[in-house]
Amino acid sequence: MTVQLPFVQVLLPLLGAPLCALLRSRVAAWLLFLLAALGSLGCAVLLAQRVATAGTQRYSVGGWTAPVGIEFVIDDFNTPVLLLVSLIAAVVAVFSHRSLAAEVAAKRVPLVYACLCLVLAGMLGIAVTGDAFNAFVFLEIMSLASYALIAMGRRRRALLAAFRYLVVGSVGAVFVLIGIGLAYAVTGTLNMADLAQRLGGLHGNRALYAAVVFVLVGLAVKMAVFPLHAWLPDAYAQAPSAVGVLLSATATKVAIYALLRFAFTVFGATLVFGVMPVGRIGALLAVLAMLIGSAVACFQTDLKYLLAWSSIAQIGYIVAGISLATTAGVSAAYLHVINHAVTKAALFAAAGLLVLRLGSARLDDLAGFGRRMPWTFAAVVVAGLGLVGVPPTAGFVSKWALATALLERGQWPVLAAMLVSSLLALVYVGRIVEVGWFREPSLVTVMNRPPVSMVAAIWFLVLLSVYFGLDATLPSSLADAAAAALLRNGG
């Protein structure tokens, strides 16, 4: 049984999807999704243990051995992603029960859960697979399901958001496909480890350069790297709240994982960052993303849009870390992937609770919510401070790691941009606080008791982010191990 764990990891949510769709019962579908998420979490924990004790795990799907068959590889680099994705999915499962009931028509709820299962399966699949083409397939499973999920938003604008995301996302996916095809044309293999080996002696091949560019640009679309970010604000803000929580916390993060995997282990850091100017371009885009994302976030009138724009800036931090291509830089980026996922999930979840209780996430409608909902307000403030990067939140840890990594390489302009972006984050978080605390509450608010499940989910995430801020040894050791594994392979 334990040998099959890597497969079970993906299979659980994949099986959940059709069952959810067939059962047509809200509660049953919810339970299935919850079980799938918890099962994945269990799998991920077991796998992490095995990797820690026995090293890298390889699993040949269907018994076809690599390089012909599809291989799942579990190592130090993807176990944190598995843990993160399945943990967030479990929290979203807890959160979604009441949130979806309020935001989505009852007959569609089982379908939402089916799609959520598919998204989860896709994300876990991207993380476990050791096959380049298989990664594309899982990427599309995740993306297609998320287009459908976004379209379930309660306003008609959600449909447009989903359509635009579909067009841009599909173009990005096809770019990845072209890149993989070119790499295949050059090497004749699709297995990542095999690819890495055969590409080693091929520097100077133009088709290979094209392959790198296509894969990186395609994944950059899915990551919402500036200037390929345009789909993100609408998509995250218009999606049902529970979906927004899951996607904002994990979807871009999984794309980041795929990018790291391709750039460092498949193509190799010497090619991507040494021969090609990816590092410099990445640093430039990161600076732009940090500044523009945070600046635009300051002018948003809707809490969810504000959070989405802040995500674009935060992805800039991650790209800045990656573009250094040093162990410290990649480790900082990885750490920020974890910390930002937890923080942003908490904020989107809080926004979801506000939508449930006040009927809207527009800042005007949130006036004075802090006085009536002090605990939700406290959660928003603590998680918001995480975005600014103030101790003792998790955001501070990753900011510290990134700052030292940037200083190590003397990247002063990037560091300055990061600090300016943090201060802009202070402005937009300050706006939420001022609206929530100093404005007179509007009279037409609908007040009812907050569902315990949603409050529990929010506070779990908030406390987790504070814990990661106070004792950063766990995430940072995971990130360090991941970065070390990555650069060892690529070097």
Add this chain to the structure above:
Amino acid sequence: MIGSHYVYWLTFALMMIGLYVVISHGNLIKKLIGLSLFQVAVFLFYISLGKVDGGTAPIITEGTQTYSHPLPHVLILTAIVVGVATLAVGLALVVRLFESYGSLEEDEILQRDISDRDTTDRDGVAS
């Protein structure tokens, strides 16, 4: 150069036509048509990779000496499925967009969306 690799040039030309349609057209259906063209061009590119000069279809019977590489075909089968699924989701979205906005033109939809926001300040929670 062009002579020996003309298939690649053709597929890349097709790709660019598809991408241009996606970017330049405001009509949602046309965007999807462009997207499909773009995808199909990539499929052709993959298939052409597997072609071996003088090779037959990869069905091994007696007397088969050379045959095309089967792996790209298998991959593209999967990719076609993905493409069809994308198209299906996209068309479903277009249908629902037309139902709720009464238009297929992106700029008109945006126009209506903005006017909507002006008139309805708050939107209630779906029951």
Add this chain to the structure above:
Amino acid sequence: MSGLLATWTSPDQATALPVIVALPLLAGGAVLLLRRHPNLREAASLVGGIALAVAVLGLWPAAGRDLRFELWSWLPGLSFEFALEPLGLLFATLAAVLWPVTTVFSIGYLRGNRETDQTRFYFFVALTIAAAMWIALSANLITLFVGYEIMTLATWPLVVHKGDPDAERGGRTYLVLLLATSVGLLLPAIAWTWLLAGSTDFRPGGLLTGHAGTTVLVVLFTLYLFGIGKAALMPVHRWLPAAMVAPTPVSALLHAVAVVKAGVFTVLKVAVYVFGLDTLDVSGAARPMMWVAAVTLLTAGVIAVRSDNLKRRLAYSTVSQLAYIVLAATLARDVAIAGGALHMVAHAIAKITLFMCAGAIYVTARKTRVGELDGLGRTMPWTFGAFLVASVSIIGLPPVGGMWSKWLLLMGAAEADQLVMMLVLLVGSMLALAYLMPIPVRAFFRPPPVAPLHGEASPALVGPPVLTAIGCAALFLVAEAVITPLSGIPELSGIVELP
């Protein structure tokens, strides 16, 4: 009791340090639990304060010993750690002793003014004190930085206590300036230090000694001094007057007990333990900032003279007096550092007296402007008596404690051959004379415009300032004992005795 303390403060098991940080937190928790019983709630706050003061004073016998307590490791190679060291002990004592005094005053003020949300007030005050203890006992820069930021966040609800648009504006300036400087300048400075020296521990003789060239030292020192926004150097001083929207006990807390003192304390710590006095002196890295401090000292004094609003005048007086301490750090002489540390204490006691007097005047007579105070001294003799004593201390005249710190600072400037700075110090004192003395003089010697309808302030309001005014006077006698532990720092072992 002493036996218990002895085991707590043994070098291998310095449990007293985390306990001292936890005590105010416990008091804060008790405040929250007792929110429905105002009397019990305030008793909890007061008991917590007294317990903390006793606990911190109990550390004085252990001052020379190397007490350390590692909380937990935060990142590989970086851990949250407490250590007892003389400057920190001084700061901790200051905050711990003045907390119960402020609490008594706050009870009188908040009740007299019928303020709302008093539980929130006491809770965040307790949290601020906990942050102050954390800062005072930090063993490395990272630990200190965390406490520093927590203090900023914990005082913000106090600054915006009233919740009106004015408070919103003041609170915004307060938070943005303090966080902008700390995140934008202090954090990179710490990260850079970590990269250069491979550690963030406070090390006698200077962490950076031998790890950086002159240019880097100059840039780093500038980053640190502007990054420590709580030390209120111009132009980052603006948060201080902005925070005047807060109720007066909060101002007392900000100006005297916790916030600004945390700022100058950090400046002294950085100068002594991160750069090292010798390194600062030889490299001249502190020279540029010395001028910034001098300009701040004089400009703030002039603004104070020209301010009619009493609290605003006191705020700018604080900015000016803080610049004395920063100037002491930039002089990089052992005498000057001792003077700066002593001024931290002397100014704290005097300034808390002044603010409590201002609060007593506001609650009793509803007066906020200097021009309105004519003749008030006749009806409120105790209040204005305390005000007079504290003013004399700030100006630096005998026979009150403030005289010694100014004396040591002058000695330091003379030793460093900085004649201009000696002049600056003297002119600063003249300005202090000009902005403080007219207040008690008007109150006592000008006739009141109309017959006042009120008498002396209530005991809870007038008791604490009288007590701290006596403290100002007592400091004149015990100043030497206060700075004696400082000679435990190797570079300060030669500080001269007071005449």
